Amino acid sequence: MAEAKPKIRVRFYRFQNxxxxxxxxxxxKGTGEIPAEILAKAQAALEEMAEDYxxxxxxxxxxxxxQHRRCVDTPERRRAFFEQIHAIAxxxxxxxxxxxxxxVSAFAESLYDFTHGRASLTDNHVEIIKAHVDGIRVVIxxxxxxxxxxxxxxxxxxxxxxxxxYKSKA
Numbered sequence: 054m055a056e057a058k059p060k061i062r063v064r065f066y067r068f069q070n071x072x073x074x075x076x077x078x079x080x081x082k083g084t085g086e087i088p089a090e091i092l093a094k095a096q097a098a099l100e101e102m103a104e105d106y107x108x109x110x111x112x113x114x115x116x117x118x119x120q121h122r123r124c125v126d127t128p129e130r131r132r133a134f135f136e137q138i139h140a141i142a143x144x145x146x147x148x149x150x151x152x153x154x155x156x157v158s159a160f161a162e163s164l165y166d167f168t169h170g171r172a173s174l175t176d177n178h179v180e181i182i183k184a185h186v187d188g189i190r191v192v193i194x195x196x197x198x199x200x201x202x203x204x205x206x207x208x209x210x211x212x213x214x215x216x217x218x219y220k221s222k223a
């Protein structure tokens with residue numbers, strides 16, 4: 054005779070999702086919309102930060118330049134320097150577009166991808182890093198905002214040409 058299996062009881066608990074309510078005002082009931090005055094304050098803060106962005110990026114460019122110099126001076130430690138460059142590029146790649154400099158983001162993203170852990174450590178690769186840093190420096194010193202038009206496209210094309218040139222020598 055086959056034993057009868059006991060019936061399994063399942064209970065479903067449905068909790069109210071309060072995320073939408075909280076997004077609209079820290080726990081207050083409502084439509085989930087952010088009040089206009091809070092948006093205005095956030096926009097003002099973002100615009101204030103955007104004014105300081107070029108100075109901020111120049112500090113990062115100096116760090117990148119220093120790491121590049123170390124790659125040249127102490128090739129036996131390049132892996133560590135590439136990792137530091139990679140981390141700086143990671144921080145920069147999302148910021149440029151936020152503050153009106155998408156070309157900075159484009160250069161930083163390319164540098165981030167280029168210095169990934171599997172990157173080669175040759176002198177040619179060090180020169181490609183320099184091309185990225187120089188491109189970011191030009192964008193910031195010339196205050197090339199937006200896509201940069203023809204000048205921006207020429208900068209990106211120059212970077213791609215440098216990458217092709219030095220990779221072909223590798």
